[in-house]
Amino acid sequence: MNKDIGWELYRSFLGVMQEGSLSAAARALGSTQPTIGRHIAELERVLNITLFIRTQGGLTPTDAANALLLPASEMANIAAAMERVTSRHGDDIQGTVRVTTSDVIGIEILPTIFADIAERFPNIHLELALSDKVQDLLSREADIAIRMFRPKQTQLIARRIGNIGVGFFAHTCYLTKHGTPSTLADLEAHRLIGFDRLTDYIRSVAKKLPFPLEKDSFVLRTDSNVAQLALIRAGAGIGLCQIGLAERDKSLVRLLAEDFCFEMDTWVTMHEDLRKSPACKTVFRELVAGLQGYVY
Amino acid sequence: MNKDIGWELYRSFLGVMQEGSLSAAARALGSTQPTIGRHIAELERVLNITLFIRTQGGLTPTDAANALLLPASEMANIAAAMERVTSRHGDDIQGTVRVTTSDVIGIEILPTIFADIAERFPNIHLELALSDKVQDLLSREADIAIRMFRPKQTQLIARRIGNIGVGFFAHTCYLTKHGTPSTLADLEAHRLIGFDRLTDYIRSVAKKLPFPLEKDSFVLRTDSNVAQLALIRAGAGIGLCQIGLAERDKSLVRLLAEDFCFEMDTWVTMHEDLRKSPACKTVFRELVAGLQGYVY
DNA sequence: GAGTGGCTATACATTTTTGTATGAATAAAG
DNA sequence: CTTTATTCATACAAAAATGTATAGCCACTC
Structure with a gap:
């Protein structure tokens, strides 16, 4: 055999x-x-x-x-x-920790937190994997994951960060050219930036809109949230963006703030085996702290 | 790196x-x-x-x-x-399939089903792993699992078999020597055969009893259900056993049938990837059919 | 206290695996 | 059509991994 x-x-x-x-x-x-x-x-x-x-x-x-x-x-x-695992055995805080999260978080939010961790814990080496795959932690593709839902597996340690708000945004350039929508229904006539594949996320958003959301509703489609943000910044149309993120850019305008708001539950998760690793524990703690500053 | x-x-x-x-x-x-x-x-x-x-x-x-x-x-x-995986590639029904389940099921129930499958599908090689670990399927330790609960992972195909009843049994020898309990409370004075570790299963059973169930309540302790059954058969005391199983043995007597009954939900599960494998599909189907004959 | 059976560590010959160099074949580009 | 850059396959030499044999150590047993 x-x-x-x-x-x-x-x-x-x-x-x-x-x-x-x-x-x-x-x-x-x-x-x-x-x-x-x-x-x-x-x-x-x-x-x-x-x-x-x-x-x-x-x-x-x-x-x-x-x-x-x-x-x-x-x-x-x-x-x-x-x-x-082996690189971080011992009592001192050192070793390589691999973090996975969505592309926006990884590109727009984590860098400053990472920089801070790297500054204060010079012996920790950080790796960043951008992916939306749920299985990442269980298949050991990463040590720590930042996800927009509560993990179901009991072998994972999870810490809730809070809600990240999502809203519609557009660049002022776009708005001067195409006008500012005053109701959700107005959106249908605008150039919407959205997703290529219909995910759970986008389906939840669709429920809050007064018109049906199909793939064709979006003039510009990409699954990358970073690319969407770039398109919004370039004045290509109206799109969804995390509020905390968009507000950093003074020329982006929040639209229909009263009518539409969408919140994403944010969790930092880690395999329970990794509690023993000082490096992982440290990064976990720092990520939680750093993200809590971002979430409101 | x-x-x-x-x-x-x-x-x-x-x-x-x-x-x-x-x-x-x-x-x-x-x-x-x-x-x-x-x-x-x-x-x-x-x-x-x-x-x-x-x-x-x-x-x-x-x-x-x-x-x-x-x-x-x-x-x-x-x-x-x-x-x-490789052994079963092709359109004909052949290859090795590994099944995992608890020890009682594996020893008392599966052999006849396995014999039948082996008879009718001579090119299927069967492996049997006895274990109660939940993770078995996801960590690829087995292809098909028979478990007493509904699996939560979405990557698994699950088919419900039905309820397996569990009741108190004792050998006639024991009863002639120690008498037959007529109420649940009587059990406390008897020689009880039970578990070494307190599992979820035993905790659920404990809820149905009028007296608190501690580790010390059991005179004879083992985590192996097969060993428990052997002890019951040997007249060592009163223990829990699957009803269908115990009834095969004429000298085992069901006790307090009116007062106590406990049902275990039984599921056959398989990794969804394995649907493509004719051998796995066949074994899955045969297991479901075979077990349905056992469950009432 | 000699003998036995378990283990690891080391020296050396052998086998196996690997790398280099080359040939042949295909596809795209000038 | 030729050139260039791919690819895989093969032959042969070099390197690396393996196996054999042996020595040494410890714990038991008789």
Whole structure:
């Protein structure tokens, strides 16, 4: 039963899946193309299955290979987490801590907090991963996550920060050209900046509007909140933005403040195993403190 | 940042953690003691940390090593899952499926169902893991789980089987010697067979009894339901048992059937990824069908 | 107190794995 | 059509990892 497959083979496999060719994988893994090629060949031999169709431009994964991609990535996540774990063993506050959050928070809010942490705890190395994936913590892709909902898993320590308000904003340039909407219904005639995919978040927002919100309602669509903010700043239209964020920019105007408000519950979460790590505990505490200054 | 630690090193590390010595790990992994020793030494070198204290009787793990044990086990689970995944690729019903459930179910109920599946689908290889851990499915320790509660994770497919009734039972031998209790309160004076640790399950049972249930209330304690059943069969005392199970044995008598009944919600669950695997789908379906015959 | 069985650590030969160099084939760009 | 830059596959040499054998240590047992 036990085929005793060396884990190195999976590492090479993942490299090829991610890079698309033996050569590229070899570069990424700091190995050479013949070596990776042999690893794949051996993996195919022991699993008795064809993983890739060799083409001149690289390797094309088969269905079987695609089925292995997810578990192989998980292995990689865990391996990366293990490196982090060891770096922070000891009683002093040091080591690498990996934080994940949405792109806006990561780009607009965290930098100052990170800078502060880096200043006061020079031995803590911080990593920032921007992603909205829920699974991040459980699959060890990060040590600490800042999310807009309360985590359900009991293995996670969660600390509520408070509500982040979201409102409609537009640049003054846009408003002078296109006028200022005075009711929610007016919005329908404006250039709206919104999301590409309909997420839970955007569905909740839609409920508060007097007109149906479809994909086509948005003139400009992007899933990146940062890009949305950039579009608003560029005067491209009216969009949703976190209030605390938008108010930093004097030329952005809050619209329909009385009629529309949307609040996002904000939580900082961490795997309970990490309580023992002084570095993680410190970053967790500092993040909570730093974010509490931002939330009102 | 990236230390490029070979995954083979983690495999050897896990072997040493599980076996307790380099030599034993070498045997388990099909390698040799010097090789494993070198792997551990290299892992300690690249992580720059002491993982084991060498003693004459083997290696003693340090705190750092203990912190790495969990992730290393997860890697092993995933690696094992990958071997299973590949074995069942293709359109025909074949491959290895790993099922986990509690010990009673696994020992008393599943064997006949397994025998039936094995008969009708000779190309399916079945594995059975007895454990009560909730995490089993998510950490890929098994493909299908039979559990006494509805799973909360959305990534899991769950099918409710129904209620399994639990009641008090005793062997006729015991009753002739010690008498038959006629009320729940009478139980307190009897030799009760129960659990070593207070789990949620036993706490729910306790609520239905007229006297407080402490650890000391049980004369005979074991966490294994199978062992409890064996004790009941041996006439050692009065204990809880699944009704359908106990009734197979003519010399076991149901006690206080009117006064006490406890029902366990039974679910068969599977990772949603596995829907594509004909083998997993088949076993899932057969388990549901087979268990429905057992539940009333 | 000699013997036995467990362990780790080390020296050395061997095997295995890896890297270098090269060839062949394809695709895009001049 | 040629050049250039990819890719994978193969041959051979170099390097690295492994296995064998052995020594040393400790705890038990007889």
